[in-house]
Amino acid sequence: MSKADAGRCPIAALEFAQFDHHSAQHRADAEQVWDAMRAATELPRSDAYGGFYVVTRHADLRTAAAQHKIYSSAQGIALPNESRTRHVPAEVDPPLQREFRRLLDPFLTPDRIAANESKVRAIAVSLLDGLAGETNVEMVSRFTEPFPVHAALAIFGFPSQDADRLNNLVDGLIHGRGSEASIKASQELTAYLIEQLQIRGASADPSKDILAAVAHGSVEGRALSIEDQVSITRLLLFGGFTTVNLALSQTLLLFAKQPELADRLRNQPELFPTALEEFVRYASPGTYLRRTVVADAELGGSKLRQGDQVLLCFGAANRDPAVFDKPNEINLARNPNPHVGFGFGAHRCLGSAIAKLELRIALEEILRRYERVDLDPNDSIAWGEGETQGLTRLPLVLRPRA
Numbered sequence: 001m002s003k004a005d006a007g008r009c010p011i012a013a014l015e016f017a018q019f020d021h022h023s024a025q026h027r028a029d030a031e032q033v034w035d036a037m038r039a040a041t042e043l044p045r046s047d048a049y050g051g052f053y054v055v056t057r058h059a060d061l062r063t064a065a066a067q068h069k070i071y072s073s074a075q076g077i078a079l080p081n082e083s084r085t086r087h088v089p090a091e092v093d094p095p096l097q098r099e100f101r102r103l104l105d106p107f108l109t110p111d112r113i114a115a116n117e118s119k120v121r122a123i124a125v126s127l128l129d130g131l132a133g134e135t136n137v138e139m140v141s142r143f144t145e146p147f148p149v150h151a152a153l154a155i156f157g158f159p160s161q162d163a164d165r166l167n168n169l170v171d172g173l174i175h176g177r178g179s180e181a182s183i184k185a186s187q188e189l190t191a192y193l194i195e196q197l198q199i200r201g202a203s204a205d206p207s208k209d210i211l212a213a214v215a216h217g218s219v220e221g222r223a224l225s226i227e228d229q230v231s232i233t234r235l236l237l238f239g240g241f242t243t244v245n246l247a248l249s250q251t252l253l254l255f256a257k258q259p260e261l262a263d264r265l266r267n268q269p270e271l272f273p274t275a276l277e278e279f280v281r282y283a284s285p286g287t288y289l290r291r292t293v294v295a296d297a298e299l300g301g302s303k304l305r306q307g308d309q310v311l312l313c314f315g316a317a318n319r320d321p322a323v324f325d326k327p328n329e330i331n332l333a334r335n336p337n338p339h340v341g342f343g344f345g346a347h348r349c350l351g352s353a354i355a356k357l358e359l360r361i362a363l364e365e366i367l368r369r370y371e372r373v374d375l376d377p378n379d380s381i382a383w384g385e386g387e388t389q390g391l392t393r394l395p396l397v398l399r400p401r402a
């Protein structure tokens, strides 16, 4: 960015150069930084992690997400990329990625996922029953984090008694990135998933059971390697753990700050389909994902060279005033709502039907039980940083309905 361009932005290029989505202070002023980045005439560039461009405008993000021949996922979608394993199908480019999706997509349509309604509702009810009689509750640890873990285990047919163990392993993986503990957690998880794939491959019908389909699956005419089977299963299970947790907790924070939103949704449940999309737009839990430039290109006023890294900021694109009227406000009836909270293009979220089922059921049960929820005045909320951003603590005062 030239000095003249930087002069037009509320935040100078110098500050963009220090931008780090993993810094603890980032989330606090994220909206302001995103506004400044969107207003720049070139893609803002950070010096962190070997240097990367940030894509914040909705149109630019959709261009990059749609052009996998220029913007590849195959070199990893996290920044920095510390993973030793390839995440399938997220870190595979089309056309191979499409073959993986052909194997998985039929099991995750809204119709097939809807069959899990009663199982998922029973999990929400049981977790909320566990809060009965309590007024001051830290909702992340007590509800929004465990709920999607238990729900995913039920949907994918894993033993429910493994929920806590899996949750701890995921925690070790996410929070101890690159550490010895996280490597150990990853190994334990791999062994567990291989065992589950063997059990299901031997006992279940691959036309009805997604894990059996993976165990018996093939791409490009070859049986899936055990590494790919484990990677797919891992992403199926974990894709929704953090993301649904973050979407749900931010929605509860909205309910606490704007009780009229909760009241309106309770009285007009027909708004759920548009409201759920709006909550995902607003929270954008898949906040930052990386692509690697594999052919020279121009994007957002910048010339990009092969080997450059670009960080797609789904959170910023979802607040782009060029596309969304009053982007920082919630409109429960927003329609159309072309948000990119579930991604865009070939890699669009495989689990969006699961996410929406879980979010709807959790919110319905909370609205049914509680007249209102307030922020606990004697405690404080906390935000996390990184690729998936959102609340790590949400202390609420729960006010049950009469």
Ligand code: HEM
Residues within 6 Å of the ligand: 065, 073, 077, 088, 089, 090, 091, 097, 101, 235, 236, 237, 238, 239, 240, 241, 243, 244, 247, 280, 284, 285, 286, 289, 314, 340, 341, 342, 343, 344, 346, 347, 348, 349, 350, 351, 352, 354, 355
């Ligand atoms: C509110 C919840 C969720 C949000 C916001 C979300 C967001 C996203 C986003 C932004 C992508 C695109 C990644 C990219 O372009 O590189 C994605 C892909 C993906 N999501 Fe989700 N997700 C959610 C829930 C889930 C759930 C419940 C699952 C469980 C099956 C899941 C599984 C996946 C998988 C497997 C991919 C990779 C798809 C591919 O590369 O073809 N997600 N998600």
